[in-house]
Amino acid sequence: MANIVQFENVGLRYGTGAETLSDVSFTLSAGSFYFVTGASGAGKTSLLKLLYLAQRPTRGIVRLFGEDAGALPRNRLPGFRRRIGVVFQDFRLVPHLSAFDNIALPLRVAGMPESEIEGPVREMLAWVNLKDRGNAKPPTLSGGEQQRIAIARAVINRPEVLVADEPTGNVDPDMAERLLHLFDSLNRLGTTVVVATHDFQLINRIPDARMMRIERGRLSDPTGALRHPPGSPQGQAPA
Numbered sequence: 001m002a003n004i005v006q007f008e009n010v011g012l013r014y015g016t017g018a019e020t021l022s023d024v025s026f027t028l029s030a031g032s033f034y035f036v037t038g039a040s041g042a043g044k045t046s047l048l049k050l051l052y053l054a055q056r057p058t059r060g061i062v063r064l065f066g067e068d069a070g071a072l073p074r075n076r077l078p079g080f081r082r083r084i085g086v087v088f089q090d091f092r093l094v095p096h097l098s099a100f101d102n103i104a105l106p107l108r109v110a111g112m113p114e115s116e117i118e119g120p121v122r123e124m125l126a127w128v129n130l131k132d133r134g135n136a137k138p139p140t141l142s143g144g145e146q147q148r149i150a151i152a153r154a155v156i157n158r159p160e161v162l163v164a165d166e167p168t169g170n171v172d173p174d175m176a177e178r179l180l181h182l183f184d185s186l187n188r189l190g191t192t193v194v195v196a197t198h199d200f201q202l203i204n205r206i207p208d209a210r211m212m213r214i215e216r217g218r219l220s221d222p223t224g225a226l227r228h229p230p231g232s233p234q235g236q237a238p239a
């Protein structure tokens with residue numbers, strides 16, 4: 001399987017402090033499912049930000065879709081970012097826009113004609129089981145509903161990679177399971193999925209997934225060999 005993401009000795013430092021991430025090297029295969037785990041403050045969000053190009057490494061190379069992201073000219077960055085869908089920890093929905101218009105945003109930004117937008121947005125609303133809530137504004141939706149709108153918005157452009165930062169942090173266990181099911185169904189359609197989470201119960205629900213564990217800014221396995229979850233059938237032996 002092709003390597004869709006490759007980190008080579010990546011380091012990240014905010015300001016003049018100590019490095020937040022050090023010597024991070026790994027590769028992600030297209031079409032696989034990955035969990036990023038680690039204690040609070042270990043560097044999960046920072047790693048995801050490097051992955052979705054919200055942050056540049058202070059050293060090392062982040063390669064996406066076979067190209068060095070650091071060497072990309074500015075005018076190619078938006079096109080690259082469109083290939084990566086992001087579900088943020090705090091959703092980042094636009095509060096004064098309806099659920100429908102939030103989901104439609106990436107299509108409008110990409111310049112899709114208005115006449116072609118309604119169909120895909122209605123399809124996404126149905127997919128996340130919110131087809132009657134298209135007119136609702138985010139502040140009137142529950143946390144789980146907002147999260148599903150955020151997921152629909154992240155995937156409406158059919159990104160090759162979906163990155164989600166603690167997507168189940170604010171929902172009950174039933175909703176967490178339903179969200180995971182959405183990610184799993186996308187993965188089965190070929191999307192590479194990367195989910196940061198603390199929730200090991202959730203991790204064990206995707207037996208084919210691989211784990212990337214960060215400990216104080218470093219991968220716990222510095223060779224970048226990503227293992228299956230410990231509770232999964234494949235979890236006993238190194239991958």
Ligand SMILES: Nc1ncnc2c1ncn2[C@@H]1O[C@H](COP(=O)(O)OP(=O)(O)OP(=O)(O)O)[C@@H](O)[C@H]1O
Binds near residue numbers: 047
């Ligand atoms: N923009 C920033 N400027 C300075 N320091 C930052 C910035 N963002 C994160 N950090 C620091 O980097 C470290 C890693 O933060 P990060 O958010 O990546 O951790 P995390 O593993 O995602 O934590 P959590 O599980 O609590 O979300 C923390 O010490 C944090 O304070």
